Amino acid sequence: MKRWINKRPGRLQKVALGAVPFVLLIALYQWGSDVRKADNPADKLLPSLSEMGAAVDRLALTASKRTGERVFWQDTASSLKRLSMGIGIAALIGLLVGLLTGAIPLLGASINPLITVISLVPPLALLPILFIVFGLGEVSKVVLIAIGVTPFLARDIYQRTLEIPAEQLVKAQTLGGNSSQIIQRVLLPQVLPRLLDAVRLSLGAAWLFLIAAEAIAASDGLGYRIFLVRRYLSMDVILPYVAWITLLAFLLDWVLLWLSRQIFPWYHHAK
Amino acid sequence: MIELKNLSKSYGEHRVLERLNARVHAGEFVTLVGTSGCGKSTFLKMLLGTEGVSDGQLLLDGRQIPDEPGPERGIVFQKYSVLPHLRVIENVALGREFARSRLLGRLFGARRRAAMDEAGQWLEAVGLADARYKYPHDLSGGMQQRLAIAQALMMQPRILLLDEPFGALDPGIRKDMHRLVLRLWSRHQLTVFMVTHDISEGFYLGTRLWVFDKLRHDPHAPERFGSTITYDLPVGRDHPELREEIDQSLTLSRQRLAVA
Numbered sequence: 386m387k388r389w390i391n392k393r394p395g396r397l398q399k400v401a402l403g404a405v406p407f408v409l410l411i412a413l414y415q416w417g418s419d420v421r422k423a424d425n426p427a428d429k430l431l432p433s434l435s436e437m438g439a440a441v442d443r444l445a446l447t448a449s450k451r452t453g454e455r456v457f458w459q460d461t462a463s464s465l466k467r468l469s470m471g472i473g474i475a476a477l478i479g480l481l482v483g484l485l486t487g488a489i490p491l492l493g494a495s496i497n498p499l500i501t502v503i504s505l506v507p508p509l510a511l512l513p514i515l516f517i518v519f520g521l522g523e524v525s526k527v528v529l530i531a532i533g534v535t536p537f538l539a540r541d542i543y544q545r546t547l548e549i550p551a552e553q554l555v556k557a558q559t560l561g562g563n564s565s566q567i568i569q570r571v572l573l574p575q576v577l578p579r580l581l582d583a584v585r586l587s588l589g590a591a592w593l594f595l596i597a598a599e600a601i602a603a604s605d606g607l608g609y610r611i612f613l614v615r616r617y618l619s620m621d622v623i624l625p626y627v628a629w630i631t632l633l634a635f636l637l638d639w640v641l642l643w644l645s646r647q648i649f650p651w652y653h654h655a656k
Numbered sequence: 657m658i659e660l661k662n663l664s665k666s667y668g669e670h671r672v673l674e675r676l677n678a679r680v681h682a683g684e685f686v687t688l689v690g691t692s693g694c695g696k697s698t699f700l701k702m703l704l705g706t707e708g709v710s711d712g713q714l715l716l717d718g719r720q721i722p723d724e725p726g727p728e729r730g731i732v733f734q735k736y737s738v739l740p741h742l743r744v745i746e747n748v749a750l751g752r753e754f755a756r757s758r759l760l761g762r763l764f765g766a767r768r769r770a771a772m773d774e775a776g777q778w779l780e781a782v783g784l785a786d787a788r789y790k791y792p793h794d795l796s797g798g799m800q801q802r803l804a805i806a807q808a809l810m811m812q813p814r815i816l817l818l819d820e821p822f823g824a825l826d827p828g829i830r831k832d833m834h835r836l837v838l839r840l841w842s843r844h845q846l847t848v849f850m851v852t853h854d855i856s857e858g859f860y861l862g863t864r865l866w867v868f869d870k871l872r873h874d875p876h877a878p879e880r881f882g883s884t885i886t887y888d889l890p891v892g893r894d895h896p897e898l899r900e901e902i903d904q905s906l907t908l909s910r911q912r913l914a915v916a
Binding site: 552555557558559560575649 | 706724725726729730731733735736737739740741742753754757758759760761762791792793794810811813
């Protein structure tokens, strides 16, 4: 018999093996829910799948009587807007700072200690300050995400810039390039796909900051909703929302990877 | 054109090169050989401008050589010479774009087409015309080096520096590259400095062979004395006896280094 370390799954087998834990988890949940419902039909802790379906139907498919909006989609749109604005601002600043400090040693010597200190400040500890300075509106939430993610992106891009082989920089100089031309034509294009990589890695933190900010002060958003219905023990709403957030996070990551492959084929082929 | 006057290089106490004296005229093809660590690559970097001069003078047309790389000195490294994010033809045209668009380093429209046409001619000269729209990662090692050469020649540099350019290539492909370099050298009247491991390559290519070696050895402190040019020979055809002699003297220093 072949050793276990040499057995590899076929394609179909791989999918099946990957699905097993999910199926088991859902079955376990269903069983737990059934047991509790048998004990107390009004149990709220482990709602049945049909109850969750009803909640989704109520929030996603039926317009609210008060405002005429579909709450679920409204929450999704608000959260995604905050998230993408925060990440977008962070990516732009992180790219500029990381690229320039990596390319120009004198600038790096001046800016890097500051970035190191900033990156050590826990962003959530700054949230009260942001609420005081920017109020409870959209700005403070976007700024929290941006502040939380920018230092990581800037430091990562700084490292990636330094990793570009020195031979390329020498070569570009023998082609007559000045500093600005070399930054634009040699460093920037090679750092961009690495920026997308870094953004994908920072998405987890960005979601954390988003939900934290929404939980504390907001009038809509995915994080706002789950913290709101917590008061009524509405697990039938919270669980689908959590699943939805997970799916969105997965899709966002996948879209960024797909984009990177489309725009930077040379980067993915060379790896 | 190039003049070395008592040129020395040291890193602190460690002397790498000692009192090099020579004169190289335009159109010469100098090959540099020696054991590893003998300073031949350091000398090339001094010509390139990425390493400074410690003592003495290194002159280009009677003036101190600039202390950073510039378009009058082209370079081909053993690897990483080409830009992975640009297509083959864009790699070659980049020098023109730098020269004609100081702000953005990027040309558009008719000016871009003109630069591309010119780049295409250089690709033909090195035999890469069919690969012009490929990315460097699609090219073999030999083709990447051809690209690096075309990229350097597009600038029409006064000096072409080759740092073990064929060290990573298969012997058959290396022969093709030798023919290519010799053809380009004679057609464009280049002045070439080439560092190589391979002494026979040094004899076959080029008009002049420099051997870097230490004249004095201190077995207790190997870094006390630097290398100098121990042989400066006019070559062009093979000299089997001489090659044997140099080979032996280098083997001897290698052994001495190993003992130390």
